[in-house]
Amino acid sequence: MKIDRALFHPDYKAEPFWWEAARPGTEYSSDLPDKTEVFIVGSGYSGLSAALELARGGRSVTVVDALAFGEGASTRSGGGVSAGVNIGKGIAGGPGQAKHSGAHKQLIERLMNESLAAYEFVHTLVEREGIECHLEKRGRFIGANTSAHYLGFQKKVDDLNRVLQIGARLLAKDEQRSEIGSDYYHGGIVIEHASKLHPSLFHKGLLDACHRAGVTLCAHTKVEKIDGALGNFTLKTANGDCQAEQVIVATNGYTGELSPNLRKRIVPISSQIITTEELPEDLALELIPNGRTISESARITNYYRLLPGDRRVMFGGRARFESVPADLSAAILHGKMIERWPQLKGVRITHSWSGLVAMTTDSIPHMGQEDGLHFCTGCNGSGVAMMTYLGNQVAQRILQDGHSDSAYVGVEFPKVPVPFYSGNPWFLPIIGNYYRHLDRKERRRMG
Ligand SMILES: Cc1cc2nc3c(=O)[nH]c(=O)nc-3n(C[C@H](O)[C@H](O)[C@H](O)COP(=O)(O)OP(=O)(O)OC[C@H]3O[C@@H](n4cnc5c(N)ncnc54)[C@H](O)[C@@H]3O)c2cc1C
Secondary structure, three states: OOOOHHHEEEEEEOOOHHHHOOOOOOOOEOOOOOEEEEEEEOOOHHHHHHHHHHHHOOOOEEEEOOOOOOOOHHHOOOOEEEOOOOOOOOOOOOOOOOOOOHHHHHHHHHHHHHHHHHHHHHHHHHHHOOOOOOOEOOOEEEEOOOHHHHHHHHHHHHHHHHHOOOOEEEEOHHHHHHOOOOOOOOOEEEEOOEEEOOHHHHHHHHHHHHHHOOOEEEOOOOEEEEEEEOOEEEEEEOOEEEEEEEEEEOOHHHOOOOOHHHHOOEEEEEEEEEEEOOOOHHHHHHHOOOOOEEEEOOOOOOEEEEOOOOOOEEEEEOOOOOOOOHHHHHHHHHHHHHHHOHHHOOOOEEEEEEEEEEEEOOOOOEEEEEOOEEEEEOOOOOOHHHHHHHHHHHHHHHHOOOOOOOOOOOOOOOOOOOOOOOOOOOOHHHHHHHHHHHHHHHHHHHO
16 A cells, blocks of 8 residues: 655654653663562553552562563553443353343343442542543444444443443434544544543553552563463563562563463454544534544444543554554545545545554453463453453452452353464454455445
8 A cells, every 4th residue: 555645744753642642661670689579570550450440459569571561552552541441242151050040131231330449440540549641531422433333332231231321322424523523434422431541641640659558660671481370470581580479461462472372362452543644623622522432333442532631632443453563544434534534635634553452252351360370361352441340350360369259250261263373463464354245235225
């Protein structure tokens, strides 16, 4: 694809816009200790959230990251904070939880309730720790990509309000300009109970809180091997060895060869984002009058919002499922943005970046313990609230000697159903093309 250079602002950068305010770094980084009670692999939201809870619970905790602190997905996201994981595509279910059984329905409702708890947990954490991260409760609009999707939305609204009471309502196509300056969608859902934040300022606030709580933090310390068993692990890292009683693997989309059992269960997918230059105030206001975060009903969904200050657009999506150069994803995403907002033709891109999210076969995140190692993973692209919450839940489980009230414990974690799959998603370009084809066909056929 030939890339039109006129799309790019002269100050264009191929890195996250968020890093202008808080760049992942090594502040607070110290030498790896010989010993710690709890060792956490990964310094994103889940690792830091777990560390904070454990340190406040009186444990000695060490968090390490192969990169700078937060350089994985946590400082790259869109910052949408939502209550509601993608439940409904089927949960693997253990014994007695056959699909459509009462137990299965109950499990789904418990998981949904915990997604609301996750949403609320982020707000509590931000307030408790005094984190300045532009957290704004401005709600969400989900656009219907086809008229059939819009018809299906009624059940979704009913389910959301019945189980979670999160103020969801349908918005017909002829009313949709009250929420988005576009005629692209066939109506949508408005959800009042949704927020947005500045991802890397939120991460910095968590890092500061961990430092205050006495967590040992080690950047650029890749864990290469974990030996031993519960109560007596040895972590072999690029910077020496460390003994630990408990280990939490909090590596999500960046899970590598260290955890072969987790890798077989998740598919790392690239998600990409661009931001625009500043827009005239009235144009920005017309785009998203109430400052909602926007998402869609298609298989390959885009997500977008205004940046703090309400004058610039952030537009994200899966330009490609696999990692591609930032300039290419920028040009593709710009095209998608113009499809939705033709009035932004000629508006230039200032930043373009990507990061990895972890998809699971059943579309829900998982936490648990395997071979003595605790884990939480599988954000499925929505982890600002959920991974922060699950990190906290894993920590509580350790503090409560293995006991947990979370419905996520014990949900079977299915393997990716691709023969010999061990973590290298060679099939992504094929699936990406197929989904794009289905989305286009459905939109043409149904309008
Ligand atoms: C472009 C993009 C947009 C997104 N938008 C949204 C959104 O709008 N809303 C939302 O809710 N979610 C969104 N997400 C998802 C969200 O960002 C993630 O779910 C969340 O940040 C995951 O946090 P985490 O701590 O589990 O993992 P991460 O933040 O990815 O951290 C994992 C860390 O583990 C480290 N690591 C891996 N292996 C090792 C090893 N062997 N040794 C040491 N360290 C290791 C990595 O270096 C990495 O820093 C988005 C993600 C991306 C990429």
